Each structure stands twice: as C-alpha cells, then as structure tokens.
Amino acid sequence: MQIAETASDGLKRAFAVTIPAKEIAARIDGEVKKIAPQVKMPGFRPGKVPANLVRKMHGAALHQDVLNAAIREAMDKLVRDNNLRPAMQPEVALGEGYEEGKDAELAVALEVLPEIAAPDITGLKLEKLTVPVSDAEVTEAVAKIASGQKSFVAAKKGKKAATGDQVVIDFLGKLDGVPFEGGAGEDTPLELGAGRFIPGFEEQLVGMKAGEDRVIDVTFPADYPAENLKGKAVTFDVTVKDVKVEGEAKLDDEFAKSLGLESLEQLQGLLRGQLEQETAGLTRTAMKRALLDQLAAAHDFDVPPSMVEAEFEQIWQQLQQEAAGEDDPAAARLEIEGDKDDYRAIAVRRVRLGLLLSEIGQANGVQVSPQEMEMLIQQAARQYRDEDRDRFVEYIRSNALAAAQLRAPLYEDKVVDFLFDKAEVSERQVTREELQAAIEADETPAVAAKPAKAKNAAKAPAKKAAKAEAEPAPEPAPAKAPAPAKKPAAKKASAAAPVAANEDKPAPANKKPAAKKA
Incomplete structure (x- = not known):
C-alpha cells in the first residue's frame, strides 16, 4: 500500500493512495478459503466445492467486501501515519476504469482540525x-393554577347570562327543519365565550335567563368534519335551564387538597x-x-x-x-x-x-x-x-x-x-x-x-x-473510515459515508426520520 500527500492548503489535505492488485487478490483468496467449507453446491459434498467454483459463485461480492475492508484500513493507516485529526469524514474517490485485477487508485480529500494553542482560561x-x-410571585403562581380550575355557582334568580358565565342548556339542531344526527344535547354546561361550540352559537345565548327558550341561527364552518353539515345554515332550539357565575377560588388547604396535595403550604x-x-x-x-x-x-x-x-x-x-x-x-x-x-x-x-x-x-x-x-x-x-x-x-x-x-x-x-x-x-x-x-x-x-x-x-x-x-x-467526533461506493467501477465513485448508515437507525415512534442535527 502506498500513500502520498498531494496537496496541503491550510486545513485541507489531499492524498493519493494505491492498493496493489496483488494485495487485493491475496485477500480474496483468503476469503475464498475461509468460506469454502460452508459452501453447498449440487454434485459436491459439503466443504468439497472447488475454490474456482466458489470464486465463480461469490467472486463479485467477495471482491466488493475485500475492497471495502482494504479502503477502511488504508484510511486508518493514512490518519495514523500522518498524525491527522480529521474534522469530517474524508472524501474518497476510486479512480476511473477500476476493475478487479488492477491496482485501486484512491484520491482522498479531507480537512483536519486546527492546532489550538493551550487555551488561556486565567483571568475569567x-x-x-x-x-x-418573592412571596408575591408564589401567590401569583397559585392564583394561575386556581384560574385554570374554574368552578361555577348558581347565579341570582333572574340573572341574564353574560360572557364568562356558564349556562346549562338543552338544545336540538335542525337542518331544513329536520333534526340531524349529533345535534342534540341535554343538561349541557357551556361557558359563554369559551369557543366550544361553532361560531355564533354562544354569542346568541348572551342575555338569556333560566327557563327561557330561543331559536338561534348559525352556519357550520366550510371545513366542518361532517360532510352533510359543511357550510350549511341550521337552527337550534335552545332552552336555558340554569345560569351560573364563576365562583371565587379560595386559596386554602381545601384547594390544595383538590389538587392531590396535603396543604396550601405544600403547594x-x-x-x-x-x-x-x-x-x-x-x-x-x-x-x-x-x-x-x-x-x-x-x-x-x-x-x-x-x-x-x-x-x-x-x-x-x-x-x-x-x-x-x-x-x-x-x-x-x-x-x-x-x-x-x-x-x-x-x-x-x-x-x-x-x-x-x-x-x-x-x-x-x-x-x-x-x-x-x-x-x-x-x-x-x-x-x-x-x-x-x-x-x-x-x-x-x-x-x-x-x-x-x-x-x-x-x-x-x-x-x-x-x-x-x-x-x-x-x-x-x-x-x-x-x-x-x-x-x-x-x-x-x-x-x-x-x-x-x-x-x-x-x-x-x-x-x-x-x-x-x-x-x-x-x-468533533472521532474519525471513522468511510466505506467505498457499491460500484467501484463507477466514474469518480465517492465514498464519503458508510453505506446506508442512516437506514440502520430506527425512526422514533410516530415520527418521520429526520436529518440529524450537528
């Protein structure tokens, strides 16, 4: 194996590497002898298949494997003998016209890590x-939790529902005067202004009192999931059975216990x-x-x-x-x-x-x-x-x-x-x-x-x-020798990364494979 530096420009290096044909052939012969005892072929007893037939059956694959291994070893030797610290995977190109029986001529290009003088970490x-x-911040944090734990209490008799209040309603939806599937509900609590129902529904309940009936008109959104209701104008018969207002949350031990804790102090x-x-x-x-x-x-x-x-x-x-x-x-x-x-x-x-x-x-x-x-x-x-x-x-x-x-x-x-x-x-x-x-x-x-x-x-x-x-x-990661392209005879075959390296990595659950961040 011959290695010669062909270029050195700043952090960039280039090398010409020659792997002699006789070295590759000797490696292939060794592989043939290694696998011959396991090869089975009609007309031959196990382990008795002639070497020339083994080579004929598996020669192409053995040659590719041997060439891959030889290139990896060549890259290891190049890095080791030249005391290099590659910044990224070296780029390896196999010479044009390469075929079995010829020397493997490799053009290797890589960048090395810079020599960094001992960093000065004194005087930092x-x-x-x-x-x-502060206590005020803690109290505010408790209050935020309480705001997410809304509770409603009965309003004064005759109160008109306002945005932020909760109404308990029965409703029946009709399309062209005919009730449609999924358009009915009983004793349904609804916070006005929360946006739980389709646009226009909650707004028309503002001002209603307990015991009051009303027919409201709304139009389903054009992107509504149900095909028969997309963009359709419908009516709802609504009865308000109760009006409730938001109760004042007491930040005490009972509130903490409702969250599964022992006391307000613990919270x-x-x-x-x-x-x-x-x-x-x-x-x-x-x-x-x-x-x-x-x-x-x-x-x-x-x-x-x-x-x-x-x-x-x-x-x-x-x-x-x-x-x-x-x-x-x-x-x-x-x-x-x-x-x-x-x-x-x-x-x-x-x-x-x-x-x-x-x-x-x-x-x-x-x-x-x-x-x-x-x-x-x-x-x-x-x-x-x-x-x-x-x-x-x-x-x-x-x-x-x-x-x-x-x-x-x-x-x-x-x-x-x-x-x-x-x-x-x-x-x-x-x-x-x-x-x-x-x-x-x-x-x-x-x-x-x-x-x-x-x-x-x-x-x-x-x-x-x-x-x-x-x-x-x-x-920087430790350098790893690249593997050659699958077809060494291809023009300017590059071998910058291990073959199918990314395919060996499983994709996260419910996620598509993504490019890895540096």
Whole structure:
C-alpha cells in the first residue's frame, strides 16, 4: 500500500493512495478459503466445492467486501501515519476504469482540525445575575393554577347570562327543519365565550335567563368534519335551564387538597421550588453566554470550512422552518436572506467555540463517564417504539459520530461548569425582566452586529439565531473510515459515508426520520 500527500492548503489535505492488485487478490483468496467449507453446491459434498467454483459463485461480492475492508484500513493507516485529526469524514474517490485485477487508485480529500494553542482560561471574570423568588410571585403562581380550575355557582334568580358565565342548556339542531344526527344535547354546561361550540352559537345565548327558550341561527364552518353539515345554515332550539357565575377560588388547604396535595403550604413550596429552578436556569444561560463571549474574544484560529458549512446548514434550516410559521413567511424569508452573511459568521463562531471547549475539556481531563453515556443512550431510546429501541442503542454504540452528537451537550455543560469553577464570579441581584433582557441582548462581540430589524423581538427567526450565537457546535467526533461506493467501477465513485448508515437507525415512534442535527 502506498500513500502520498498531494496537496496541503491550510486545513485541507489531499492524498493519493494505491492498493496493489496483488494485495487485493491475496485477500480474496483468503476469503475464498475461509468460506469454502460452508459452501453447498449440487454434485459436491459439503466443504468439497472447488475454490474456482466458489470464486465463480461469490467472486463479485467477495471482491466488493475485500475492497471495502482494504479502503477502511488504508484510511486508518493514512490518519495514523500522518498524525491527522480529521474534522469530517474524508472524501474518497476510486479512480476511473477500476476493475478487479488492477491496482485501486484512491484520491482522498479531507480537512483536519486546527492546532489550538493551550487555551488561556486565567483571568475569567463573570457576573452571576440572580433573581430572588418573592412571596408575591408564589401567590401569583397559585392564583394561575386556581384560574385554570374554574368552578361555577348558581347565579341570582333572574340573572341574564353574560360572557364568562356558564349556562346549562338543552338544545336540538335542525337542518331544513329536520333534526340531524349529533345535534342534540341535554343538561349541557357551556361557558359563554369559551369557543366550544361553532361560531355564533354562544354569542346568541348572551342575555338569556333560566327557563327561557330561543331559536338561534348559525352556519357550520366550510371545513366542518361532517360532510352533510359543511357550510350549511341550521337552527337550534335552545332552552336555558340554569345560569351560573364563576365562583371565587379560595386559596386554602381545601384547594390544595383538590389538587392531590396535603396543604396550601405544600403547594406554595412546590411552586417556589419550580420558580427558583426556572430562574437558576436563566442565570446559568446568562453566565454561559458571557463566558463564551470572553472565550470567543480571546481566541482566534482557522476552522474547517466543512464544519462551518454543516453548522450553517443546521442554522439555516431552522431559520427557514421558523420563517414558515410566521404571519408573513415570504417577508420573514426575505429578512433572513438579507442577514445570511451574519448567520454564516455565527456558524464560524459556534464551530470555533465547540473546538475550543473540546480542547479545554481534553486538556483538563473533563470526561463523560461510561455510566453517564449509558444514561444518555437510554434516555434517548425512550423516544423510539419498543421494537426499535434495541436497534437505536446498537446504532449509537457502533457509530462514533452519532455517539459524539448524543454526548456533546453533556460534555459541553461539564466543560462550562469547569470554567465556572475557575472564574472569578461576583453576584448581583436583578429583576426577572433585567435577567431576561441580559439574555436576549445582542452582546456578542465576535459577530458583526446585525441590522436592527434582525434583533426585533417580534421576529422569531432572529431570536433563534441570537440563541445560536451563544451555543457552540458539538465537539468533533472521532474519525471513522468511510466505506467505498457499491460500484467501484463507477466514474469518480465517492465514498464519503458508510453505506446506508442512516437506514440502520430506527425512526422514533410516530415520527418521520429526520436529518440529524450537528
């Protein structure tokens, strides 16, 4: 096997690899001898089929398998002997006109990770913005729960129903004067203004009193599920049997017990804990952003274009999805198109930060333990159907890239926690609004400031991109040798990824297979 470097430009490398025909032939002979004892053929006793017939029957498949294995070994040797750290899967092209009996000439192109000087993590200074949870916030949280547990009590005799009241009604729907199926009900409670019935129904009951009858006219929506009622004008004979008003919720122990708790104090304690956990998460987000800003400002090095492109595509697809959900999708897409260069700069920042955090973690012994990794795998497997969970687990354990993507968020958090411990941290109490503003503020020095329109809170795509600025890309995965194309004789056959790698991964329950995020 011969390996020669043909190009070196920045982080890009190119190699010419030659696998001699005699080496491939020797491997095929070895495989023939290995499988011959198991081959069965009419006219021959088991294990007695001549080697030339075995080769005739299975030669093409054996040649493909041997070539695949030889290319994988060649890539391993190339990486090992040249001390390379590939950023992405190498691109492998098999020379034109290749056929069995000839040397396999491979053109290999790859990008390597940059050499990063020992990151300077001294002198980090961070401000921890904290938000104390007040008794008033806890009371408000209890009140919100109570508002979702509406109860109604009898109204004063003769009260006219108003929006927000509850009426108990009997009703009978008629189409062209004839009752239709599903159009009747008795003793039906209905909160006026809640929008439970078709448009126009509830509004016509406003002002009615208990014991009053009324015939109302409504039209079913054009998209109503029942074909015989779509867009049809109908009448309803309605009798109001009772009018009720919303009762005042008493925030006491009885209310807490209605929720399955022992006391109001226990409910307040649970809600306080939730609020404290929520604000702690916001505090961490603000600190993390400030930390990443400092790291980005202090370190500058070239990053692999292929990693940047992959990261940009992830950001761009997410922005396109966000734009599709806007009131004016065309205008939203036009806006992000105008800021495309800024989003690409964000991708560069994220890749650089991801590499930097990975380097810091490795230099300081930060690791995700086997137990933690196993927990991640089992948690992720829960989103799959029972019959697919084992396949998913096997896929993660056998695919270094997929495992790295699953591990990346936890690894990043552990590196960030390590840096928090190393930094000089001061605390300052702020309001929730001030903390939220600090998170949403465009304070990223490493990225050129986007136009004002890209920062408006009204635009969800811009918000998502602002979040992307603060998030580093996942740590690089260990390189894995690619497999060759199925037909090595094909012109410029490329082998950039394992054959059918994505097909081996089961789809989550009730979900379509989706492109994996970097």
